[in-house]
Amino acid sequence: MPDKFKLINDMAVDNGSKIILLLLDGLGGVPWEPGGKTELEAASTPNMDALTSKASLGLSEVVAPGFSPGSGPGHLSLFGYDPLQNIIGRGVLEAMGIGFELEPQDVAIRCNFCTLDADGNISDRRAGRIPTEECVKRVEVLRTIKIPGVEIFVEPVKEYRFALVLRGEGLNSAIQETDPQRTGVPPLPIQALDPAAEKTAAILRQWWEKANILLANMPPANSCTMRGYAMDPGLPRFPEVYKIKSAAVAVYPMYKGVSRLVGMDVIEHGAETPAEEFEVVKEHWNNHDFFFVHIKKTDSYGEDGNFDAKVCVIEAVDQALPTLLDLQPDALVITGDHSTPSLLKRHSWHRVPVMIWADWARYGKAVKFGETSCGTGTLGLIRHVDIMPLALAHAKRLNKFGA
C-alpha cells in the first residue's frame, strides 16, 4: 500500500479555498431513555439544521468498532493520522499544550502533585486539587534542581498538574508510571521498562528524591507522581501534507498540544465560550485557510452525566454559528473526536455524527442534525481518518487520482 499521506499530498492543490473543522468534544451520545433523543437530537439547533439542506451527513468510526478513543487518538484520527499507528504519549501533548517547544530528543512527563502521609503512602493523588498559583510556587522551587548531564524544564500546567521535560543525549521514555492509581500505598518505583531507558530512570530517581526534600514542608503538595513519559514522534506536518495554512483555536492546553504536534499554528487568545472562540476565527480569517475549532464543554458535561448541560453547550454553539457562516467557508465540517454519552459518563465507542457542508456536497433529505439522521445520511459510514481527505475534496483541493 503506498503511503496515504504521499498520495494525498500528490493530489493536493493550494487553491486558496477555506475550510472550518468545528469539533464538539465528545459530541456523540445515546438516548437518555428508550425512544428518547440523544443530546444532539434534544438540542434546539436551527442553524445546524438549516445547513443540512446543503450538507452530507454520516456517522464516523474514530478508531475501530468497540474502541472508546482517548483525546489523543480522537484528534489524531480526525487530522488524518492512523491512531493505531501513531500512539502519542500524554507527556508530549501536555508539554505542547502549554506551548513548550519540545525538541526531538526530549522526554516529556506529565506529573501530578500529590500528598504523602508520614509513612510515605499517598493520601491524596491530586494534593487537594491545589489552585494553579500554588502549583506555580512549587514549580519554581523544583526548577532549582540540577542533575549533571541533563537539562531539566519544569512547567506548571493547571491546578495540581505540571510538566517535566528532560533534554540531553540518550534519553528514553520506556519507564514505569509511578501513580499507583489509588491511595494508601506509596508511589510506584521509577523503573526502566527497557534497558535503553536505564539512564533516564536513574536521572528521574535522583530528581524525584531531591523534589521530595524540597517539597517536604509544602503540604498538601509535598510530593509528585509521574505519568505519560513520551517523546515527539515527529509526525508528518499537517499544513505540508495537505498543502493548507492551518490554525487551531482551542481553550484547553491538551488540544493546543495535539494541534501543535501536527504542525498547526495555535492561535493564543482569551476566549472561553464558543461565541468568543468563533470571534477569534473571524479575527484571524485572512491569515489561514484551515481552522480547527475545539469546543470542550460538550465532553465535560457528558462525563459529568449532565445531559441538559451538554444540550446547552450544543445550543450555544448553534447560536454562535452564524459568526462562522458569515465568513463563507468553502467547506464546514461539524463533528466530534468521539462520543461521550451523558448516560455513560465517559468516552464511548459509539460512532460520531458528522456533517460536511459545501456547495459540492451530495445533499440528502435530513432536516435535523443528529445521530439518527446521520445514520441514514448521504455520507454514509466513514472513518475519522477519511474526514480530512473528504473536507479537502469538498473544498476542491484534491486533484484526480490517476489518469
Next chain:
Amino acid sequence: MPDKFKLINDMAVDNGSKIILLLLDGLGGVPWEPGGKTELEAASTPNMDALTSKASLGLSEVVAPGFSPGSGPGHLSLFGYDPLQNIIGRGVLEAMGIGFELEPQDVAIRCNFCTLDADGNISDRRAGRIPTEECVKRVEVLRTIKIPGVEIFVEPVKEYRFALVLRGEGLNSAIQETDPQRTGVPPLPIQALDPAAEKTAAILRQWWEKANILLANMPPANSCTMRGYAMDPGLPRFPEVYKIKSAAVAVYPMYKGVSRLVGMDVIEHGAETPAEEFEVVKEHWNNHDFFFVHIKKTDSYGEDGNFDAKVCVIEAVDQALPTLLDLQPDALVITGDHSTPSLLKRHSWHRVPVMIWADWARYGKAVKFGETSCGTGTLGLIRHVDIMPLALAHAKRLNKFGA
C-alpha cells in the same frame, strides 16, 4: 492478507451462468440544487426501477473517501484490481485501446500533436484539434523515423492524439512528461527520472528531433508532446482469475484498452448508441459468459455541466435495457466507474450507485434506482473492488470459503 485473487480463484467455478456488467461512465451525481434530484434520480428509468424489486442497491467507494478517480483506477477497481496497488500509465491504456498488441518490454507513450511558434514555444497544445485524417497523414510521415537498436511504432488515436511505442532491450518508462500544460513556453525536455531510463530518454530525444524536422512544414501540427510513458504491468488475467469467458463492448479506445489490459476479449463493432451497443451484446451472447458494457456519454455530459443531457443518456440506456434483459442474464450489475456530477463538471469523490439484479439478490424496498435509494439499500456501502466477487456470487459462481 492472502492474495485476494488466489482466494477468489480457488472458490470460482465455471458453471456457465451469465453476467452483464453495465457501466455508465461517471454515473453518480449530486442534486443540481438543495432539495433537488441527481441526474439518475431525475431521469425517467422505468426499466431500471422495475429491476429494483429483484435487486440489491448500494453505494460504492471507488478508491478511497475524498479520492476522485481517473478512468484507469475507476475501471481497474471495478474489475477487482486494487487501484492503489495497480497504477497504470495512460500510454498503455491508449495503445491497448487502439488494439495495439503491446509486448511485456514495450514502452508506450501518449503523444499529442501541438503547434510551436517561431520561438519554439507552444502556441496550441492540441494543434487546433486537427481532424483524425490529418493525424493519420502525419503519423505516416513519423513512421519513417528509424533509430538504431529499437523498433518504433507510431499509431494514430483520434484527432490530435497518437501513440508511440518503443520495443527493444532495456527500455524504461521513468521519463519526465514534456507537455508543460500551458502555452507560451517550450515543451519540457525529455529527461530520465531514473538512471535506468537514460537509454530510453536518449532514444526519445533523437526521435523527437527528427520528428520536428519532418513536421516543420506541416502546421498547425508541427511538433508533439509526450505523456503517460508506461509499460504493461502484467496484471493477473480477468478471465482466468474469475474463470469466466469475458468480453468488452465499448466505443472509446481507452475503455477497450483497459479491458484488453486485464485480458478480456474486446469485441470490435460499429455501434455508437447504447441501443446499438446492446445489440452487439445480443449478437455475441453465446460466445461469452461475462459482458462488460461501457456507456461513455454520461461522463462526457457530466463534464460539460449538462445535467439534462446526462439525464437523456441515462434514459436512452433505460429504454434500450430490454435488449439486455431479454437475454436473461443470471446477474446484471449497473453502476459507474466514478461520479461526474454535472454541477461539478468533473470526476468527483462521491460514492457511486450500484445495483445487483439477480434471482439471489437480497431484495429491498427501493422503487427507484438512485443515489438516495442506494444510500439505504440492502447492499449497503461496498467498495468497487468487491463488485466482481459479488457479481460472481450472485451468479452462483463462487463456492463456499472454508469448510
